[in-house]
Amino acid sequence: MTSYILKRLGAMLVTLWLIVTLTFFLMHSVPGSPFNEERTTNEAIQKNLEAYFHLDEPLYVQYGIYMKSLVTFDFGPSIKRSSDSVNAMLERGFPISFELGFITLVTAIVSGLFLGIIAALRHNGFVDYLAMTIAVLGISIPNFVLATLLIQQLAVTYEIFPAATWQSPMHMVLPTLALATGPMAIIARLTRASMLEVLTQDYIRTAKAKGLSPVKIVFKHALRNAMLPVVTVLGTLAASILTGTFVIEKIFAIPGMGRYFVESISNRDYPVIMGTTVFYSAILIIMLFLVDIAYGLLDPRIKLHKKEGR
Amino acid sequence: MEKILQVKDLQVAFKTFGGEVQAVRGVTFDLLKGETLAIVGESGCGKSVTSQAIMGLIPSPPGKIAGGEIIFKNRDLTSLPEKEWRNVRGADISMIFQDPMTALNPTLTVGEQIIEGIIQHEKIARTQAKAKAIDMLNLVGIPVPESRMKQYPHQFSGGMRQRIMIAMALICQPEILIADEPTTALDVTIQAQILELFRDIQNRTGVSIVLITHDLGVVAQVADRIAVMYAGKIVETGTRREIFYNPQHPYTRGLLQSVPRLDREDAELIPIAGSPPDLFAPPTGCPFTARCESAMEVCSRVYPIETKLSEQHQVHCWLQDQRARKLAVPVITIS
Numbered sequence: 270m271t272s273y274i275l276k277r278l279g280a281m282l283v284t285l286w287l288i289v290t291l292t293f294f295l296m297h298s299v300p301g302s303p304f305n306e307e308r309t310t311n312e313a314i315q316k317n318l319e320a321y322f323h324l325d326e327p328l329y330v331q332y333g334i335y336m337k338s339l340v341t342f343d344f345g346p347s348i349k350r351s352s353d354s355v356n357a358m359l360e361r362g363f364p365i366s367f368e369l370g371f372i373t374l375v376t377a378i379v380s381g382l383f384l385g386i387i388a389a390l391r392h393n394g395f396v397d398y399l400a401m402t403i404a405v406l407g408i409s410i411p412n413f414v415l416a417t418l419l420i421q422q423l424a425v426t427y428e429i430f431p432a433a434t435w436q437s438p439m440h441m442v443l444p445t446l447a448l449a450t451g452p453m454a455i456i457a458r459l460t461r462a463s464m465l466e467v468l469t470q471d472y473i474r475t476a477k478a479k480g481l482s483p484v485k486i487v488f489k490h491a492l493r494n495a496m497l498p499v500v501t502v503l504g505t506l507a508a509s510i511l512t513g514t515f516v517i518e519k520i521f522a523i524p525g526m527g528r529y530f531v532e533s534i535s536n537r538d539y540p541v542i543m544g545t546t547v548f549y550s551a552i553l554i555i556m557l558f559l560v561d562i563a564y565g566l567l568d569p570r571i572k573l574h575k576k577e578g579r
Numbered sequence: 580m581e582k583i584l585q586v587k588d589l590q591v592a593f594k595t596f597g598g599e600v601q602a603v604r605g606v607t608f609d610l611l612k613g614e615t616l617a618i619v620g621e622s623g624c625g626k627s628v629t630s631q632a633i634m635g636l637i638p639s640p641p642g643k644i645a646g647g648e649i650i651f652k653n654r655d656l657t658s659l660p661e662k663e664w665r666n667v668r669g670a671d672i673s674m675i676f677q678d679p680m681t682a683l684n685p686t687l688t689v690g691e692q693i694i695e696g697i698i699q700h701e702k703i704a705r706t707q708a709k710a711k712a713i714d715m716l717n718l719v720g721i722p723v724p725e726s727r728m729k730q731y732p733h734q735f736s737g738g739m740r741q742r743i744m745i746a747m748a749l750i751c752q753p754e755i756l757i758a759d760e761p762t763t764a765l766d767v768t769i770q771a772q773i774l775e776l777f778r779d780i781q782n783r784t785g786v787s788i789v790l791i792t793h794d795l796g797v798v799a800q801v802a803d804r805i806a807v808m809y810a811g812k813i814v815e816t817g818t819r820r821e822i823f824y825n826p827q828h829p830y831t832r833g834l835l836q837s838v839p840r841l842d843r844e845d846a847e848l849i850p851i852a853g854s855p856p857d858l859f860a861p862p863t864g865c866p867f868t869a870r871c872e873s874a875m876e877v878c879s880r881v882y883p884i885e886t887k888l889s890e891q892h893q894v895h896c897w898l899q900d901q902r903a904r905k906l907a908v909p910v911i912t913i914s
């Protein structure tokens with residue numbers, strides 16, 4: 270187990286390094302720089318600024334400088350918000366984004382599993398059709414459209430929930446709903462399909478032949494196996510939720526990382542782009558790693574550690 | 580001997596898109612205490628459906644028990660509510676299945692899968708249940724059961740898994756064990772070991788076994804009595820001796836001629852020509868008519884009544900009728 274985790278950690282570092290390098294060079298190959306705006310800056314000042322941020326150095330030197338600060342977890346200063354550092358932005362914005370993402374993920378998993386299971390158990394019945402209609406709608410409606418609809422209906426027309434910002438649990442309902450519906454729908458459909466398949470398996474028949482109750486059969490014997498395909502998509506779902514937070518934060522005026530990230534791209538604020546990309550990539554890579562561990566825990570046939578003797 | 584189970588005129592049908600499949604069409608047999616009854620017959624003749632009916636496991640829909648009775652301990656199981664069925668399954672009547680590779684849950688330890696059966700049916704502490712499970716694994720010949728309990732199905736071979744299935748089925752000391760093709764998926768040496776285990780367990784526990792198979796070799800090894808099934812009906816029943824040495828139904832004879840036998844090595848193997856009738860529209864007469872070399876006029880019209888040849892030996896064939904004996908003119912001949 271330990272050797273497996275060490276190996277995985279090594280691979281994760283290599284992946285992260287590749288992402289950093291790729292982002293770095295791709296970003297610098299995009300035309301434009303943080304300082305070419307309409308209004309003309311004094312040439313001397315511009316020179317000074319570029320020197321300060323090492324923008325006048327050759328690219329490979331810049332890369333070296335960046336990597337050096339990165340290994341000390343220093344993402345550098347922001348170019349546009351001169352008094353701000355990327356680390357400070359992350360400290361301010363990330364906890365909020367994380368909260369949104371986490372609540373969304375949990376909501377999506379719990380409600381998706383629930384819908385999928387009852388749909389499978391009521392296969393081809395009314396509940397099944399209802400759940401799958403919800404799921405298809407959830408998959409086909411983009412989260413920003415849903416967000417606007419939710420604000421329009423539940424905040425403006427009926428004034429049940431506040432329309433924007435991130436303060437109380439009530440504020441969290443609409444953004445979470447908007448962001449969680451898509452992933453929930455995906456999980457629901459997947460759970461239903463895999464549950465239906467599992468319920469026809471021989472070991473379910475064995476469980477029935479033992480006289481177990483339907484509840485035990487579903488939750489102890491079927492669900493665990495039905496969860497396996499669901500767990501595999503959790504990594505990608507987490508990624509889509511992560512990027513989804515940027516859009517949703519913008520719509521609901523939530524002071525998370527999204528705002529900084531979007532701004533930084535249009536501003537060519539290199540350190541901020543780099544910092545957020547690296548940080549979010551790291552989180553994603555860790556998520557995928559956790560998914561693999563979870564998979565190994567759910568399915569004993571997957572060996573995470575070295576071969577053991579019979 | 581005491582009858583532990585009586586199946587009377589059991590009928591099972593499945594509603595499908597193509598119509599109603601009459602899978603079991605009036606099956607009658609008794610199971611005696613401590614015996615092994617083998618049900619043999621070609622694929623699709625309704626063996627598994629019969630066993631599912633005895634377990635109350637006919638998938639419904641599409642299936643339903645259309646008639647008949649299954650009497651166990653003075654109760655008709657066919658009218659048992661599902662809740663009460665659950666108390667019978669695994670406790671009084673247990674079942675093991677054909678493919679041990681897929682019949683165990685891959686994500687639970689074998690220990691857990693054995694223990695949950697006792698816990699379901701008996702008021703018993705977990706530690707005690709565990710001890711029982713270990714004893715049972717010992718009984719079915721799993722070495723070092725204490726550590727094997729914690730392992731998962733994929734860590735066992737096919738034969739070992741079938742032993743675990745047997746342990747699982749026997750853990751609540753059921754009166755009846757139904758084994759549906761329990762050795763078909765195993766290779767020959769393992770097959771022999773498992774059959775040996777059946778006999779051993781029966782000697783120790785006195786459990787009655789219904790053994791379903793299409794393998795007459797298996798039947799010859801373990802069966803006390805044999806019921807030959809064809810197209811949803813039992814066409815001949817008898818002791819092992821009677822069926823092997825004095826088969827009366829042309830189908831039974833055909834079956835015996837189609838498999839190699841150690842006692843008649845020189846005998847030619849003759850497969851039965853033709854195929855069984857369509858169970859969507861089963862014939863009213865003897866279902867074997869189209870394949871029977873001795874078929875007569877009456878065969879296709881009226882289902883043959885039962886003829887009792889001995890205390891144990893019964894057959895459904897018009898050849899047993901006094902009038903037929905005199906005539907015995909085959910109207911249909913298959914070359």
Ligand SMILES: Nc1ncnc2c1ncn2[C@@H]1O[C@H](COP(=O)(O)OP(=O)(O)OP(=O)(O)O)[C@@H](O)[C@H]1O
Pocket residue numbers: 593594595600601602620621622623624625626627628629638641642793858
């Ligand atoms: N769930 C079902 N739905 C529809 N038809 C079924 C179902 N189960 C069984 N049948 C039909 O019932 C008939 C008897 O099937 P059964 O499984 O009892 O045969 P069998 O004697 O066990 O054969 P085998 O040796 O192949 O296992 C077959 O014609 C089959 O198509």
Ligand code: SF4
Pocket residue numbers: 828829830865866867868869871872873874875878883895896897898
């Ligand atoms: S009843 Fe007629 S058709 Fe059927 S087995 Fe006997 S002789 Fe053959």
Ligand SMILES: [Mg+2]
Pocket residue numbers: 626627628759
């Ligand atoms: Mg079968």
